[in-house]
Amino acid sequence: MAKITLSKLRHSYLSTPKSDSDYALKEIDLDWTDGGAYALLGPSGCGKSTLLNIISGLLVPSEGQILFDGKDVTALPPDQRNIAQVFQFPVIYDTMTVYDNLAFPLRNRGRDEATVHQRVMAIAEMLEVTGMLDQKAAGLSPDNKQKISMGRGLVREDVNVVMFDEPLTVIDPHLKWKLRSKLKELHQRVKATMIYVTHDQTEALTFADQVVVMQLGEVVQIGTPVELFERPAHTFVGHFIGSPGMNILSCEVHSGAAVFAGQPIALEGPIQGAAEGQTEIGIRPEFVSLADHGLAATVTKVSDIGRHTVVECEAGGCRVNAVTEGAAPEKGSAVHLAFRQDMTRLYVDGWLATAPANATGEQGAA
Amino acid sequence: MKTENQKAWFFVLPVLALVAFNALIPMMTVVNYSVQETFGDNVFFWQGLDWFQQILRSDRFHAALGRQFMFTFLILIIEVPLGIAIALSMPRKGFWVPVCLVLMALPMLIPWNVVGAMWNIFTLPDIGLLGYFLNHVLGISYDMTQDPVAAWVTIVTMDVWHWTSLVVLLSYAGLVSIPDAYYQAAKIDGASNWAVFRFIQLPKMKTVLTIAILLRFMDSFNIYTEPFVLTGGGPGNSTTLLSIDLVKIALGQFDLGPAAAMSLIYFAITLLVSWLFYTLMTKDDLN
DSSP states (O other): OOOOOEEEEEEEEESOOOSSOOOEEEEEEEEETTTTTEEOOTTSSSSSHHHHHHTTSSSSEEEEEEEEEEEEEETTOGTTTEEEEEOOOOOOTTSSSHHHHHHHHHHHHTHHHHHHHHHHHHHHHTTTGGGGSSGGGGGGHHHHHHHHHHHHHSSTTTTTTTESSSSSTSOOHHHHHHHHHHHHHHHHOOOEEEEESSSSSHHHHHOSSSEEEETTHHHHEEEEEHHHSSSSSSSHHHHHHHSSSOOOEEOEETTTTTETTTTTEEOSSSSSSOOOOOOOEEOOOGGGGEEEEEEEEEEEEEEEEEOOOOOOEETTEEEEEEEEEEOOTTTTTEEEEEEOGGOOEEETTTTEEOOSSSSOOOOOOO | OOOTTTTTHHHHHHHHHHHIIIHHHEEEEEEEHTTTEEOOOTEEEEEHHHHHHHHHOHHHHHHHHHHHHHHHHHHHHHHHHHHHHHHHOOOOOOOOHHHHHHHHHHGGGGGGHHHHHHHHHHTTTTTOOOIIIIIIIIIOOOOEEEEEEEEHHHHHHHHHHHHHHHHHHHHHHHHTOOOOOHHHHHHHOOOOOHHIIIIIIIIHHHHHHHHHHHHHHHHHHOOHHHEEEEHHHHSSSTTHHHHHHIIIIIIIIIHHHHHHHHHHHHHHHHHHHHHHHHHHHGGGGGG
16 A cells, blocks of 8 residues: 655657647546545546556656655566556456456466455455355456456555546446445445545445546546535536536636625635636535525526425526425426525636635525 | 338339249259259159269269368368458558558459469569469579469469458458447456457457358359369369369260259268358357
8 A cells, every 4th residue: 555646647649749638638637545535537638548448557758756655666667567457347357266367366476365355355255245145256247347447456466556547337237336335335445545536426426535627638626525526626516526516607706705696705705816807706506595685696407306396487687596495386486596695706717816805604594 | 009001012022033044943953953964955864862872872973072171171271260360461541541441341342363374474483473473583493384272372372462452351340340449448457469360350250250151162163264274173183172173074975964963962072061050159149
């Protein structure tokens, strides 16, 4: 087990990258603490798999270093890094039995059969596959195959990090949940650092203690699921996480106050730095409520999503979503919207520009 | 609710008629000849299983069958490993892929009789490129019209040249279908190159290899044109394979009865070996 440090990491698939856009990864500096459960979350093509392959050693980065416990491993091949990786499609050795599959990484490293047997039995018990050990691996169901490929990673007692590259993609929905909780349980038992790559926010938020959100080859925010939800550092995070995503409203800033659709909007606190460039208000639908007065809006759509109702409104040429409980207004009716002040942020060129006020935010209408 | 549509039979019918006309009817004629004796004029005498007994007990048939198995065994033992080795060393992506594929396919595009004629001229000791080179430059005595060993080397080499590509192309198709993740996982698991071949590549190639071996077995077991053009079965009878012998009996000696019996035995052996091989190779896949 080890602490993993990525230092000034850049990677391009081109041999002579010219501009920033030629890089699949743009300058990544990250520390993964020992034993942490991390998720790497981002849309397809954001560079998360590239980053994973660099950590595992399947790719050598164009620039920068990877350190395991302070030791430079940038040039080491995967088998010398003591890492484990679970792929999108379960990789199993078809002709071997489940037992031989699990024993494979140990036998390749020349461990004696007694150690192999003891480790395989322990892992099989942990994964609840003891009954299948004598079976040919080819005949297993996809979720069991994925368990076996996980097991091949965990069977080595000294793995530095276990990485999961969208491991639940091919698993049936009703088994996804089971396997996900199994993963969480495994993390608590083996205490290895785990990195879980996904584009599914539910998977990321339920698995990880810390979520790293990536977009276009950059890390946009690192935080706990709660932090990502409550204080997105970038409008992308606000939009990507949450369902529906954060409301992003283009606004003007006049002498330190935000103005949207001709109305001043109270922000959580003072604006940091110069509010120049593209200014936007960000507020989650969960913190928008229907009120007697406030921002005038027209209801354009009402959708019932079970416990809540999403009311889609139009105000000042922008779409504003509100999540409400109880009775919802009719489509087409005129309403007023209130924003919870301590949850109303200002973004400049996409990045968070407000700091929370020292006093606790009051519930106030704009 | 099940809807049954019998119209499909009309689409199958033309094929059925064609197969009956060019395969079933001639085959039944062969069966007819194999149990009768004729002296021409469409006069037949019942002979029972005499021809079959005669063929099965004849030394000539045993010798030809032995040579046939020898030939098939030799070409399989060379073509299969060689084909796999070539497929493994071919690039998986990039500019050279189509180049390699086309080069590999070329020998298979040449008609059998042309292949025989080509190799015949190629190996002639006085004017052939290879024959002249071996005899007059390297000083190795090589004449396939005189020396049985040289004749065997030539027909085996010719078949390897002509048909290894089939094994290559089929193995290659199996190889490119292996997702990258398998190789990556194997690297992480610390697998050696041999282990990657043994536990990833070979299992993934198994289905196509079974087909490749089956095709090569059947084709080589029934081979006629190439050795006929190249050696004509000689020198002596040294390269007289089953099919060549069969044609000699049927058209050379005009012994239609024994020839018919022999071709049925020949057919049964091909069928039996193919069935055995295929059943053995696929018995694990059932569960």
